[in-house]
Amino acid sequence: MEGLSPGDADLVPQVVGRKEMEADEGKDGRQQSQREAVRIRTLLHVLPRPKETCSFSPSTNVLHYEDRARDTQTDEIVALKKVRMDKEKDGVPISSLREITLLLRLRHPNIVELKEVVVGNHLESIFLVMGYCEQDLASLLENMPTPFSEAQVKCIVLQVLRGLQYLHQNFIIHRDLKVSNLLMTDKGCVKTADFGLARAYGIPVKPMTPKVVTLWYRAPELLLGTTTQTTSIDMWAMGCILAELLAHKPLLPGTSEIHQVDLIVQLLGTPSENIWPGFSRLPLVGQYSLRKQPYNNLKHKFPWLSEAGLRLLNFLFMYDPKKRATARDGLESSYFKEKPLPCEPELMPTFPHHRNKRAVPATSEAQGKRCKP
Numbered sequence: 001m002e003g004l005s006p007g008d009a010d011l012v013p014q015v016v017g018r019k020e021m022e023a024d025e026g027k028d029g030r031q032q033s034q035r036e037a038v039r040i041r042t043l044l045h046v047l048p049r050p051k052e053t054c055s056f057s058p059s060t061n062v063l064h065y066e067d068r069a070r071d072t073q074t075d076e077i078v079a080l081k082k083v084r085m086d087k088e089k090d091g092v093p094i095s096s097l098r099e100i101t102l103l104l105r106l107r108h109p110n111i112v113e114l115k116e117v118v119v120g121n122h123l124e125s126i127f128l129v130m131g132y133c134e135q136d137l138a139s140l141l142e143n144m145p146t147p148f149s150e151a152q153v154k155c156i157v158l159q160v161l162r163g164l165q166y167l168h169q170n171f172i173i174h175r176d177l178k179v180s181n182l183l184m185t186d187k188g189c190v191k192t193a194d195f196g197l198a199r200a201y202g203i204p205v206k207p208m209t210p211k212v213v214t215l216w217y218r219a220p221e222l223l224l225g226t227t228t229q230t231t232s233i234d235m236w237a238m239g240c241i242l243a244e245l246l247a248h249k250p251l252l253p254g255t256s257e258i259h260q261v262d263l264i265v266q267l268l269g270t271p272s273e274n275i276w277p278g279f280s281r282l283p284l285v286g287q288y289s290l291r292k293q294p295y296n297n298l299k300h301k302f303p304w305l306s307e308a309g310l311r312l313l314n315f316l317f318m319y320d321p322k323k324r325a326t327a328r329d330g331l332e333s334s335y336f337k338e339k340p341l342p343c344e345p346e347l348m349p350t351f352p353h354h355r356n357k358r359a360v361p362a363t364s365e366a367q368g369k370r371c372k373p
Contacts, residue, residue: 080128136179136182139180140184141244148248160177176194179241213237224288235330268296311334312335
């Protein structure tokens with residue numbers, strides 16, 4: 001695993017930021033070269049990290065938040081993501097370019113901020129400089145002594161929904177929502193991160209590969225081979241996240257695509273043309289032998305949850321993507337207006353002893369394992 005070392009603080013990197021890109025666009029439409037566009041400054045003083053916290057996702061070519069650093073001009077703590085270049089012969093990976101392009105367009109309190117792109121002495125050393133968040137929800141769920149209360153769950157979910165509404169209004173699908181891609185600051189602000197699989201979409205919707213979204217959070221239409229992807233796949237994942245926060249464990253922890261489909265059917269019943277028009281024409285339907293299960297078991301899974309909470313879960317878990325809840329529907333749900341009311345982000349508990357505890361060994365094998373659900 002590669003990362004910056006304290007000795008790298010002496011490098012004089014090139015930093016490509018939002019202001020430079022905007023300046024480029026405003027000069028009679030002419031694009032300046034990278035050398036003309038960048039600022040040159042010593043940006044980073046790398047801070048010590050108590051434990052190795054890097055994980056690698058093959059789909060994004062990015063090593064995740066492996067270092068912290070201090071901006072020597074602003075004194076701000078930032079997070080670093082290193083772009084993986086060891087297998088690239090033709091420049092920066094397209095997935096990383098997509099992530100950079102999208103994040104430079106986005107500014108929202110509940111979306112992780114890309115501050116700039118740092119290039120070291122060689123193009124093999126490219127880092128994304130991100131706003132620093134102290135912890136991710138997956139590590140908290142694994143290590144916190146007491147589970148989140150329902151009021152705290154509502155606070156988290158509302159923030160994720162606000163970020164999703166912003167993305168979807170800007171015609172962007174995240175395509176990899178899961179608890180490990182949700183970060184939280186010490187002030188309780190939740191931010192959606194990791195846009196390596198995100199895509200902008202338009203009308204008409206262009207075909208996209210169904211092999212996206214971590215298995216446990218993957219919508220049934222993706223499992224059944226659709227190439228027509230809309231914001232509804234993010235909303236299914238949102239339902240899985242809400243359920244996981246409420247139950248304190250993953251809702252649908254499948255071990256394979258066949259197992260994942262079976263878990264969904266066990267929970268929600270067998271889909272049909274009546275409830276999901278077009279279901280029988282999905283490309284992979286014939287590859288599955290679906291059990292006959294006529295019942296929706298969400299109420300049995302969450303017997304203590306209010307009717308409003310169950311309605312929201314059912315809305316998020318609609319089989320028909322066209323009928324599934326939108327981010328706006330979620331934000332307007334009566335579930336967030338009933339007691340216990342969502343707590344304020346500033347009142348969310350902090351867990352200084354559980355920061356970055358999802359440590360993995362610094363080996364390629366461990367990195368490969370980590371990206372599995």
